[in-house]
Amino acid sequence: MSETLILFDIDGTLLRTNGAGIGGFVEAGVRVFGKDFSLDGLLVGGQLDPLILDRALGQLGMAPDEVNLRAFRHHYHECLGRLFKSGERESIAMPGVQKLLDQLEALAHVDIGLLTGNLAETGQLKLGAAGIKIEQFCVHAWGDDGETRDHLPPVALERWLEHRGIERDFEHTVIIGDTIYDVQCAKANGCRVLAVCTGVDDRETLEAAGADWVVDDLSDTEAVLEWLLQS
Ligand SMILES: [Mg+2]
Structure with missing residues (x-):
């Protein structure tokens, strides 16, 4: 596999x-x-x-x-x-996220990573405040790792190679995001892309941008896993 x-x-x-x-x-x-x-x-x-x-x-x-x-x-x-x-603002994990991460982490042939516009220290702060462990992600591509988002997937795959010795394989890389820019950076690099309607863009916009699949959120763990793991 x-x-x-x-x-x-x-x-x-x-x-x-x-x-x-x-x-x-x-x-x-x-x-x-x-x-x-x-x-x-x-x-x-x-x-x-x-x-x-x-x-x-x-x-x-x-x-x-x-x-x-x-x-x-x-x-x-x-x-x-x-x-x-101070409790003035709260960082909250989206529906289904922790369960999905835990199930993916348990699979031997799957690695999970981050591809985000955040800077490392503030991205980690947001994750920690939402109770999501940074250790679950074996590679990270942060907002200062490339000039544009389209430059980040090759960075993530380069780090995957360094970290796990796995050759860069864009076809077996999936990007999950909430905006047309997540969709665009996946398509520009030949990656599959799952778009979620929990953020900025709505379903029509994400579908029009060319997302391979659009879900309202990540709470249907079984269906999301099945789609993610199809090769
Ligand atoms: Mg986003």
Whole structure:
């Protein structure tokens, strides 16, 4: 049986943070770049965090550099952590997610990983706050691992090769996400894609983008496993 790699998006797919992600991002931006920092009018769903920051700074006629980027990441992590810890915002796993992850983890010929626009430290914070263990994912492609989301699947497969010695096999890689950008990055790399309606885009939009299968959520574990494991 072929080895299968299943790559999960985080926001809108594994969990929702009820505004903590954007709230923490903006608060950090205001701290580092000033009170005019805003994400108003910017596309956020399915985007890579460094690109969102680039665009927000572009609106202010500013650009990120090594120093302010480091400061931003520090403050974003701090603000997000505080929002969760204070109970002001909650990170909640989507229906069926933990059961699906546990069942996939138990299968010898399947590995699960992350392919997300989040930065590593804040992505891990969101997962931890939702009770999802980072250790379940054997490879990670984060928001600063490529220039666009389409660049992330090859990064994940390269890490799979390093970690498990399994040759890059896009055909046996499945991407699960909630936006047309998840669908697009899968199709651009010849991966299968399961789209979920728990996040930004609705069923019609995801189907029109070319998702191989669209589900309302991941709660029908049996049906989702069957589809994921067909080769
Ligand atoms: Mg998402």
